[in-house]
Amino acid sequence: MIVDLRSDTVTRPSAAMRRAMAEAEVGDDVFGDDPTVNRLQARAAELLGFEQALFFPSGTQSNLAALMSHCGRGDEYLVGQEAHTYRFEAGGGAVLGSIQPQPLANRPDGTLDLAEVEAAIKPDDPHFARTRLLALENTITGRAIPRSYFEKALELAGKKNLSAHLDGARLFNAAVKLEIPAKDLCKGFDSVSVCLSKGLGAPAGTVLLGNPTLIAKARRARKILGGAMRQAGLIAAAGIYALEHNIERLAEDHANAERLANGLRDSGYEVEGPHTNMVFVRISSEKVSALKEILDKEQILVLPGARLRLVTHLDVDAAGIDRAIAAFRSFAAKN
């Protein structure tokens, strides 16, 4: 039995989720005819307090469509160096949206210094790109950022006439960790992107939330980017199932991350976290490949690196975590 700690994207649909997909009523979503996609969109909008939602095949595309809806050619968005929308989406905003990113350093807690944000807003002058959007993320590298920070960030954005986008790929991890409704974490944002495939366990899919004007622009961007799909209800059914069954249980993933962090600390490792469902371990770079070899033998999958990120999710239980701890411990004993 493999214990896959590479990412929470590796989860496979359960038998019940597969059944929901196999039985989904479908239509051509490009004509707006897919009742299951429509149901997912309505449900996500209602759950998160927006007028509308739009279903995308991926979070990368949902974020990019949001950037393209808020910003035009020659506009700029302010974003963290560690943000997925800046660092992990192949520069899509610049490549396909002609939008300039203005990255700012994330502080150790994952937030941006709002004084730095304000200082980075460009004056109205033809030398500069037009600063249009503040893009934030929650959770960011696992860290759940409290609502009080966003209140201040959104106040600044409002004062400076910037739109605000939240990459909430792991929004529900943040909501469960902070013990507040996900809807409250979304309040005041002009758009929020929420992944159905990571901790929630659907095979693919993200919803973008916003008002009808934003969603109309995003729908156009989605078509340009090739995200309009036909009988997409088959995937959307998994998203509905995920929203109905897999939110509260994220607390188990967080508990498993804590179990893992404690076990690794007890084995002598330098551990950061847990941050929701993630644990980070410092491994001296010359030991990484030897560790990987031992873990592979024990069928513990990780993405090797000097700052090793381990991610818990619904396909890893406490017994799997204990096996992972044992493998790390045996490596520590020999090295």
Add this chain to the structure above:
Amino acid sequence: MIVDLRSDTVTRPSAAMRRAMAEAEVGDDVFGDDPTVNRLQARAAELLGFEQALFFPSGTQSNLAEPGDRLELKLERALDSFSMRLKEKR
């Protein structure tokens, strides 16, 4: 019973196709771990006489994919003809 002549994009998966989907073995394709995606790509490439194939969520996206080098251009053409072939078969 509706007779939908708007487009051949309106077809719904049959019971047998749904069964194949429901029973599909899956993995994380971003890590290259999805055996069914790999099988589709290998089959399409073999069927159409190319070295490789790449699965996209839509034809719009497959067409858009940057034709920066010959291989990618070939991939696009392969997938285009593959989706046409599928439509012909229906």
